[in-house]
Amino acid sequence: MTKYVxxxxxxxxxxxxxxxxxxxxxxxxxxxxxxxxLITIGPTKDLTKVFAIYEAPDEATVRQLVEADPYWQNGVWTEYDVLEWIQAL
Incomplete structure (x- = not known):
């Protein structure tokens, strides 16, 4: 499966x-x-950003997971972007 950040x-x-x-x-x-x-997820130390790595069949799956999260649905997360990731090591 493909990895996404x-x-x-x-x-x-x-x-x-x-x-x-x-x-x-x-x-x-x-x-x-x-x-x-979900491989990993967490905030930056200053609590301004969130970072996650997913392994999923496609980007749409990741977006569905993010948008179903209570943080997204209730405005705790205000914006997000998903990119396909190539793990080099």
Whole structure:
């Protein structure tokens, strides 16, 4: 399968805004990880960006996962981009 990277941005008040959605967000990520679709995900230290690596059949699958996430649906993530990734090493 193809690997994809996702870069996104967090809203300005991320710590407060994510609180009601955090557990649902983490539960969904755990399911993606167990299924082997999500390789890794996490925020930058300054909590302005999010980075993820997915392994999926196509970009549309990754976009569906991102857009189904409570963080996207509730404005915690404000924008994102998905790019096909070539793992060199």
């Amino acid at each position: 996702m870069w996104g941005s967090y809203c300005a008040d991320v710590l407060e805004k994510r609180a009601p959605y955090r557990q649902a967000h983490l539960d969904g990520l755990a399911k993606q990880k167990e299924a082997g679709t």
